[in-house]
Amino acid sequence: MKTLLGLLACICVAGSAGCDSRPEQKQATPQPPTAGSGVAGSGGQQASGGAGAKTEGQTGSAPAAAGETRYVLVSHAPDSDSWWNTIKNAIKHAGEDFGVTVDYRNPSGGDLADMARLIEAAAARSYSGVITSIADFDVLKKPIGQVGAKKIPLVTINSGTTAQSEQLGAVMHVGQPEYDAGKAAGERAKAAGAKSFLCVNHYATNPASFERCKGFADAIGVDYKASTLDSGDDPTTVESKVSAHLRKNPSTAAVLTLGPNSAHPTLKAINKLGLKGKLFMATFDLSPEISAGIKDGTVAFAIDQQPYLQGYIPVAVLAIMKQENTQDLAKVMAALQASPKVKARLEAYGLAPVYGARHISSGPGFVTKDNIATVEKFAGQYR
Numbered sequence: 001m002k003t004l005l006g007l008l009a010c011i012c013v014a015g016s017a018g019c020d021s022r023p024e025q026k027q028a029t030p031q032p033p034t035a036g037s038g039v040a041g042s043g044g045q046q047a048s049g050g051a052g053a054k055t056e057g058q059t060g061s062a063p064a065a066a067g068e069t070r071y072v073l074v075s076h077a078p079d080s081d082s083w084w085n086t087i088k089n090a091i092k093h094a095g096e097d098f099g100v101t102v103d104y105r106n107p108s109g110g111d112l113a114d115m116a117r118l119i120e121a122a123a124a125r126s127y128s129g130v131i132t133s134i135a136d137f138d139v140l141k142k143p144i145g146q147v148g149a150k151k152i153p154l155v156t157i158n159s160g161t162t163a164q165s166e167q168l169g170a171v172m173h174v175g176q177p178e179y180d181a182g183k184a185a186g187e188r189a190k191a192a193g194a195k196s197f198l199c200v201n202h203y204a205t206n207p208a209s210f211e212r213c214k215g216f217a218d219a220i221g222v223d224y225k226a227s228t229l230d231s232g233d234d235p236t237t238v239e240s241k242v243s244a245h246l247r248k249n250p251s252t253a254a255v256l257t258l259g260p261n262s263a264h265p266t267l268k269a270i271n272k273l274g275l276k277g278k279l280f281m282a283t284f285d286l287s288p289e290i291s292a293g294i295k296d297g298t299v300a301f302a303i304d305q306q307p308y309l310q311g312y313i314p315v316a317v318l319a320i321m322k323q324e325n326t327q328d329l330a331k332v333m334a335a336l337q338a339s340p341k342v343k344a345r346l347e348a349y350g351l352a353p354v355y356g357a358r359h360i361s362s363g364p365g366f367v368t369k370d371n372i373a374t375v376e377k378f379a380g381q382y383r
Contacts, residue, residue: 069128071131073132073311078107086311097316097341100128123146156173157174158307176362176364185364186216192300197254200229200262201228209258235264256283260283267289286383304383306351
């Protein structure tokens with residue numbers, strides 16, 4: 001379901017997108033000072049150890065104890081989507097920095113009906129705040145409405161639009177405007193001479209994903225529906241469908257993938273067809289395979305939505321609102337930007353949010369050959 005220095009990810013839109021499996025990076029990473037009094041939902045472990053990393057509260061937890069500040073982040077991502085590991089790490093850090101507890105929950109198979117039930121369960125518990133993606137407005141507006149009915153502060157992230165966020169009564173939305181990100185990518189492709197393209201959509205069940213395809217299509221002046229392939233997320237199937245399309249449509253000038261789940265098998269298809277370097281390929285999010293593609297010239301760029309911000313900032317905002325006992329967003333924004341702990345995190349990982357009057361954009365940024373070395377050392381962990 002996005003203008004800053006970019007880095008990685010495996011994106012979803014709006015939620016975003018996913019990876020098959022992204023190994024943890026081994027480089028030493030600077031650790032900003034933390035409060036040390038928070039207990040985050042990831043149980044004190046680096047979520048980047050794998051997509052199925054255990055997070056406190058994912059399978060159910062008791063209601064928050066009286067006086068305890070406890071938040072929950074409900075995502076639409078299946079367990080297989082390792083892109084969200086960065087967000088799990090982010091909520092852990094925010095919990096430590098602000099002395100709060102953060103649970104992470106998700107539908108194990110990515111089913112939105114299951115996600116809706118998780119949101120309903122979150123509304124039934126005494127959480128101090130709820131953070132959720134808007135993977136499908138129509139499916140989720142009723143359960144999210146239950147959060148508002150209990151006067152639980154809400155922040156939306158990743159998938160969805162700012163207008164939808166406001167309609168749902170959220171404090172703010174933290175994410176990447178999907179259409180704008182797709183259009184910015186398409187403008188780069190157009191400048192390179194592309195007049196046709198294939199959008200490989202591995203998570204067509206998320207309506208916001210099509211905004212990425214539409215933005216790209218509008219930029220180069222073609223019909224996005226005719227250019228979009230519902231590939232599914234099985235790697236073998238994705239590769240087969242992409243190969244078949246490119247053989248049938250040899251004049252295809254560009255390929256846009258919506259994340260590592262579609263980028264990895266698409267890279268294989270391009271290589272096997274002998275089209276490496278002959279197609280303009282771009283993708284959302286980063287992974288080691290995508291980074292390698294950028295370095296060898298197969299991938300022109302990756303669109304980075306800085307997912308760490310989508311986990312860290314909502315927790316920080318909710319914590320500041322509670323600690324300062326205010327709903328004045330101007331005061332909250334000022335406190336957020338002035339926080340030494342927030343500054344330390346952003347500087348350590350090279351992150352740059354765009355602060356609006358109400359909402360915060362986490363992207364897009366573009367990762368190219370020129371900046372890949374700077375950002376890839378945090379790939380899968382904090383970028």
